[in-house]
Amino acid sequence: MPQSLKKIVVVGPESTGKSSLCEGLAAHFQASWVPEYAREYLLKHGMGYRYEDLVTIARGQLELEDRLVAAAESRGESMIFIDTDLYVMKVWGEFVFGRCDRWILDQINERHYDAYLLPRTDLPWTKDELREYPDLLSREKLFHxxxxxxxxxxVPWAEVGGEGQQRLEAGIDAVNRLVNHT
Structure with missing residues (x-):
């Protein structure tokens, strides 16, 4: 019987190395990874997003995730790393607009993941045209x-800290521990 694909999600505040961590973990475990759809959406449509755009972004994230998960399963991969899930959309909606769409909440309850990684705010802020909260206070509030x-x-989860290779190694250790990967 083929083993099921383990889905490991990386969530957390902006500029905590989520994408780099996903990419590094995918390379280490010879797995695929799902990028954050919001980046693609905001680069195309700009930063003047509205509350209603969050559901569009959430749908795009899930469509991208489903497509890349199916491809990883067809290749017989054992795991896939996902840069953000709908918890990120929930936090984004509530932090920026004070509310979260019911559809997003329903999807959170319906989706299944095997582990979460939460990168700490111990990396220096990296300026990016899509980032909104450069101050450490906001980033730490979001982290909490x-x-x-x-x-x-x-779902089992772990915090991941450190810079560069140290952060990647902490992520590898956490994945091995959380999904019993040998």
Whole structure:
């Protein structure tokens, strides 16, 4: 019987190395990874997004995830790394607009993942045209929101810290521990 694909999601505040961590973990484990759809959307449509755009972005994220998960399964891969899920959309909506669309909340309940990684805010801020919160106070507040979400859901998770190779090695150790990968 073929083993099922393990889906490991990286969530957290902006500029905490989520994309780099996903890419590095995918290379280490010879796996695929799903990039963050919001970056593509905002680069195309600009930063003047509205509350209603969050559902469009969420749908795009799930479509991209489903397509890349199916491709990884067809290749017989054992795991896939996902840069953000709908918890990110929930936090984004609530932090920026004070609310989250019901469809996003329903999707959070319907989707299944095997582990979460939460990168710490210990990396220096990297300026990017799509980033909105350069101050450490906001980033730490968001980190604690994500941490609270992960504490209060059933999927195993771990915090990942350090810079560069140290961060990647912490991520590798966490993945091995969380999904019992040998």
């Amino acid at each position: 929101i994500y941490r609270d979400i992960l504490i209060n859901q059933p």
